[in-house]
Amino acid sequence: MMLFDDVTSEEGSKEKIILEAAMDEFIAEGWAGARMQSIADRAGINKPLLHYYFRSKEKLYNQTVYRVMAYFFGFVLGNVEGKDSFQEFLRAFIDSVIDETAENPRIPLFIMQELSRGGETIRGILSQVLSEQNPPVTEVMRTNLIRAMETGEIRPVNPIQFIMSLLGSCLYFVMAEPIIMELGKQTGLLGNFDRSRFLEERKEAVFTLLYNGVRS
Amino acid sequence: MMLFDDVTSEEGSKEKIILEAAMDEFIAEGWAGARMQSIADRAGINKPLLHYYFRSKEKLYNQTVYRVMAYFFGFVLGNVEGKDSFQEFLRAFIDSVIDETAENPRIPLFIMQELSRGGETIRGILSQVLSEQNPPVTEVMRTNLIRAMETGEIRPVNPIQFIMSLLGSCLYFVMAEPIIMELGKQTGLLGNFDRSRFLEERKEAVFTLLYNGVRS
DNA sequence: AATCGGTTTGACCATATGGTCAAATATAGG
DNA sequence: CCTATATTTGACCATATGGTCAAACCGATT
Incomplete structure (x- = not known):
């Protein structure tokens, strides 16, 4: 997706990579259709790591939505x-x-x-x-x-x-x-x-x- | 929903009731978010009966989509x-x-x-x-x-x-x-x-x- | 080298979900 | 009443999915 090259809270790479992946997935599939596994795959990491950075699907989703809306x-x-x-x-x-x-x-x-x-x-x-x-x-x-x-x-x-x-x-x-x-x-x-x-x-x-x- | 009072292939009540229920559910939740159980509940029947009338979620979805589009x-x-x-x-x-x-x-x-x-x-x-x-x-x-x-x-x-x-x-x-x-x-x-x-x-x-x- | 905090992973769990099946029940025709 | 056909149901299955956990790994500090 690459919408947020500008500084948006997390400057480090990992969170950002995950968020980009999550955006792609959520935007393509919606809340119900998005899969945590698929987000992990897109980000090149595994599922537990996803939960390590963003506690739950809901939390990740909310951050995604916030960013997408702020951009839009x-x-x-x-x-x-x-x-x-x-x-x-x-x-x-x-x-x-x-x-x-x-x-x-x-x-x-x-x-x-x-x-x-x-x-x-x-x-x-x-x-x-x-x-x-x-x-x-x-x-x-x-x-x-x-x-x-x-x-x-x-x-x-x-x-x-x-x-x-x-x-x-x-x-x-x-x-x-x-x-x-x-x-x-x-x-x-x-x-x-x-x-x-x-x-x-x-x-x-x-x-x-x-x-x-x-x-x- | 009640969009299709007119004759649309199934004149009998059961299929129609199910289709109306399916439309409500699919429109509200999308393909991924829709639940067969929820459709059954809306229609006042149980899950196996759903599969009895429409073999799979996909079949039911396709019929729903066809009708909604034809209407729209x-x-x-x-x-x-x-x-x-x-x-x-x-x-x-x-x-x-x-x-x-x-x-x-x-x-x-x-x-x-x-x-x-x-x-x-x-x-x-x-x-x-x-x-x-x-x-x-x-x-x-x-x-x-x-x-x-x-x-x-x-x-x-x-x-x-x-x-x-x-x-x-x-x-x-x-x-x-x-x-x-x-x-x-x-x-x-x-x-x-x-x-x-x-x-x-x-x-x-x-x-x-x-x-x-x-x-x- | 030992230690400590942050990071990564394989194995695992509980639950939800689409789908099946054989048995039960109703319905109609003879 | 009896039988054949269509309908209905409870019990069940396989799989997918969000989520957890303890153990392993890694880099820096002492």
Whole structure:
């Protein structure tokens, strides 16, 4: 997976190797499908050692979830700073989300699936991750929207509704990729498919559609 | 769950009861998390009887998946027939998708998750379901889009790109509901939340945004 | 060399789980 | 009533899985 080259509590190698392995496994298989043995194999160690470093499957899972969420709710921020117009901001946002999720396509589905299945614990983790964000993505987004409404760049819209449409449009492709591939195969609409080319087209399409949708 | 009151191969009660139970369990827990015992309990029977009717977990799962997919890719069709303008068509489509998924919020996530995790078998099922559609949803959608472009109601757009943005916008809320609820709680942006009121607002917002986004 | 803390491992355990089977029970037809 | 067929059940099995433990190993310090 290799999402967390940056310093994240454990700088030493072993814990990190295990966490990367655990992420791969949990994201691929979900909580119920993930196997401690399989995580150990991926990490190149044996099962007791797994328990030595992370007491239980649950503990390991929680740390994994925390990291994945922190990454997922954080990566956009760096790419949208200092954009003056809403147009620029929107473009940067879309590019950032699509590029990043295209490289880690299972993450959005993983987070949503586990959240809608899981109990208090996982929601607590989400809550914590969100509260640690400074500033929160949602706030940056909202600020930009409101500013653009005030300057008259865009017409009045409900920020939450717009954000949901934006995220839905950006994330849908990677989440539904198997369906789209199958549809494409069956209808022939996709021709000979070039993923990275398609993603560029997708960025452009989302931007155009949404910007036309809101501009005054 | 009660999705299939209509005749679907087994008219008798037992098989149907079991299938409903299996759907609830599989949708809630996924393939790996679902337990045959739990399905039996939900159906009010015991485990050997489950195997008597459906030989194995895999067989039962495949039937479940087939039915869920057939439902998911089919329900829209009835609601969008006979719409003259693209405007009407789009509105009916959005209303239909949002209403239906709001009642069965786990289904989109279930399908996407299992597809991106599963192997040949589940993709084969998807392929079959799609090929059995007459006409396919995708074709109806495409026809309407092309007609609207020809009459000049909307500007030229790539059909696949538009469909993806549309579906993403419609489905995102139910898929990400736990995240949105948490965000709302944390930022106070949602106030005292009324789900059905919000869904109405959502339909309107999606329609306005997308229609403005494409109209000439 | 002896010792001490941290690390690694093979052997093992308790439980959960998908699945089976022969016996029992119900149901329908003669 | 009797029999054949379909349904139902308790008891059981093999395996997988999360987890444990005592013993071994290793590197540094004295």
